Amino acid sequence: MNERLVVVALVGRVVVLFSLLMCVPLGFAVWHEDPAQIAFVQSIAFSVALGLAMTLPMRRHRRELQLRDGFILVVLTWVVLPAIGSLPLWLAIEGLSFTDAYFEAMSGFTTTGATVLVRLDALPVSINVWRCFMSFIGGLGIVVLAVAILPLLGVGGTQMFKAESAGPMKDTKLTPRIAETARGLWGVYFGAALMCVLVFRMAGMSWDDAFMHMCTTVSAGGFSPYDASFAHWNSPLIEAAAIVFMLAAGVSWALYFVALRQRSLNALWSSIELRAYLLVVLATVVVVTIYLDVNEVYPDLVTSLRQAAFHVVSIATTTGFANTDYGQWPAFVPWLMLLVGCFATCAGSTGGGVKMVRMLLLLKQSRRELVRIAHPNVVNPVVLAGALVPPRVMQSVIAFMMMYGATLVSLTMLLLFSGLDVVTAFTALVACLNNIGPGLGTVGPAGNFQALSDFQTWVCTAAMLLGRLELLSVLVLFTPQFWRR
Numbered sequence: 374m375n376e377r378l379v380v381v382a383l384v385g386r387v388v389v390l391f392s393l394l395m396c397v398p399l400g401f402a403v404w405h406e407d408p409a410q411i412a413f414v415q416s417i418a419f420s421v422a423l424g425l426a427m428t429l430p431m432r433r434h435r436r437e438l439q440l441r442d443g444f445i446l447v448v449l450t451w452v453v454l455p456a457i458g459s460l461p462l463w464l465a466i467e468g469l470s471f472t473d474a475y476f477e478a479m480s481g482f483t484t485t486g487a488t489v490l491v492r493l494d495a496l497p498v499s500i501n502v503w504r505c506f507m508s509f510i511g512g513l514g515i516v517v518l519a520v521a522i523l524p525l526l527g528v529g530g531t532q533m534f535k536a537e538s539a540g541p542m543k544d545t546k547l548t549p550r551i552a553e554t555a556r557g558l559w560g561v562y563f564g565a566a567l568m569c570v571l572v573f574r575m576a577g578m579s580w581d582d583a584f585m586h587m588c589t590t591v592s593a594g595g596f597s598p599y600d601a602s603f604a605h606w607n608s609p610l611i612e613a614a615a616i617v618f619m620l621a622a623g624v625s626w627a628l629y630f631v632a633l634r635q636r637s638l639n640a641l642w643s644s645i646e647l648r649a650y651l652l653v654v655l656a657t658v659v660v661v662t663i664y665l666d667v668n669e670v671y672p673d674l675v676t677s678l679r680q681a682a683f684h685v686v687s688i689a690t691t692t693g694f695a696n697t698d699y700g701q702w703p704a705f706v707p708w709l710m711l712l713v714g715c716f717a718t719c720a721g722s723t724g725g726g727v728k729m730v731r732m733l734l735l736l737k738q739s740r741r742e743l744v745r746i747a748h749p750n751v752v753n754p755v756v757l758a759g760a761l762v763p764p765r766v767m768q769s770v771i772a773f774m775m776m777y778g779a780t781l782v783s784l785t786m787l788l789l790f791s792g793l794d795v796v797t798a799f800t801a802l803v804a805c806l807n808n809i810g811p812g813l814g815t816v817g818p819a820g821n822f823q824a825l826s827d828f829q830t831w832v833c834t835a836a837m838l839l840g841r842l843e844l845l846s847v848l849v850l851f852t853p854q855f856w857r858r
Contacts, residue, residue: 378430384446387424388457389420389424392417396417397502397506399499407499408497410499412460413461420460423457441855447842448846451483451841458478462474475834476830478507483511483725484508484691485837485840485841487816488596491823493600498598505588505594508588511594512592512622562626565591566588569618571583573587576614593619593718594693595687595691595693595810603615603683612696622722623654623718624647625721626721628719644758646733661684684697689717690714691726691810693810693811698819707813711803711812716728716731726809730757731774733757734755735770737757741753772845780836781802785798785799788802791826794814794815797812797813799812800812800816
């Protein structure tokens with residue numbers, strides 16, 4: 374029992390840290406003198422008290438985390454923090470249910486960008502800042518943040534980092550110490566954030582808007598303080614800036630870290646996954662541009678290219694920004710963009726989906742099996758970037774894809790059972806499981822998730838959590854073998 378209480382105590386410490394992060398939107402509330410100040414003060418007080426109550430009873434118990442503890446800690450953290458993050462929304466927005474507030478907070482933390490809120494322009498500035506800042510926090514993971522700056526936890530961080538990190542090859546260390554790795558990643562992340570906010574400001578945004586959209590661009594979050602999203606400005610320059618930073622967010626932050634340490638771009642260019650990611654995005658932009666132009670959706674090729682580039686990059690990187698209702702485009706285009714959004718981003722990026730490296734490995738494994746059929750005795754191992762892929766990695770990839778398909782089908786059937794139409798149900802699950810944001814139908818770019826029932830909202834909330842923690846980190850908790858000593 375004490376072993377599990379130690380994990381609860383660690384979550385309590387993360388909750389206390391998290392309560393301090395609410396001082397950022399509180400500062401905006403004080404500066405703008407908006408009425409949400411009291412909601413943030415109450416939320417901070419409650420979360421500090423809760424965190425201390427979880428921590429103090431076990432303050433004298435210290436032990437090294439086991440791998441199993443790391444999974445429990447990560448899942449608990451990602452369940453508890455959205456509940457804490459939902460408090461200011463619940464207290465400040467009149468008529469908002471806890472279900473919808475929790476969905477909004479989970480959407481922020483998982484960088485999904487799906488929303489149940491309307492009239493965003495009328496919300497207090499601090500509430501919109503908090504929605505966007507939650508995406509920024511969730512970008513590389515609140516657990517990695519805790520490992521990076523809270524050595525006072527008194528436990529090893531390796532298990533938490535493994536459970537939190539995205540991708541099939543998460544055992545590779547960038548530095549000898551995991552805390553140093555986490556600090557390095559966050560250093561790169563904050564550097565990109567600073568560049569992004571300055572570029573948005575120079576492109577024409579106000580400082581408030583630049584900060585909020587920076588939070589949801591580098592994190593591939595997709596939240597905006599405006600119902601019209603980027604159509605609020607109708608600026609090709611701002612859209613171009615967003616495209617650059619959305620593309621950057623879809624690349625592994627570890628690659629940036631290595632490139633900076635080596636003071637060379639070779640680490641980026643030599644990445645097969647990165648080249649495949651850029652090739653897929655570029656090819657999709659070309660196909661969508663031609664398709665829009667041939668079908669005369671827009672009056673000229675330049676406008677078609679502008680719209681195609683912005684929306685393909687937005688959906689492919691699972692950011693989810695929009696400046697028009699692309700759900701009204703010929704059906705092939707939005708479905709193609711959703712498909713690309715399921716796999717395009719690199720492992721270790723802030724984007725969602727199954728990740729490009731898994732798709733590359735699956736393609737190589739498929740080719741291997743086809744060769745084996747023709748030549749049963751040939752030795753044809755799976756090789757990626759000149760290195761043999763261990764069988765354990767391939768088994769993990771195949772297991773992940775099987776669980777991904779089973780989860781997508783099962784949760785879609787739940788939504789269909791609840792009464793949703795097939796387009797809304799399927800694309801809502803695709804959007805949530807891959808942390809894309811908007812789907813099609815009722816939950817398309819011109820609508821949102823507000824129309825869903827509480828049951829449907831909780832299903833989508835669970836899908837966002839599963840997608841953010843890459844399925845297996847959560848589903849392993851439901852196996853009897855996990856709980857056996």
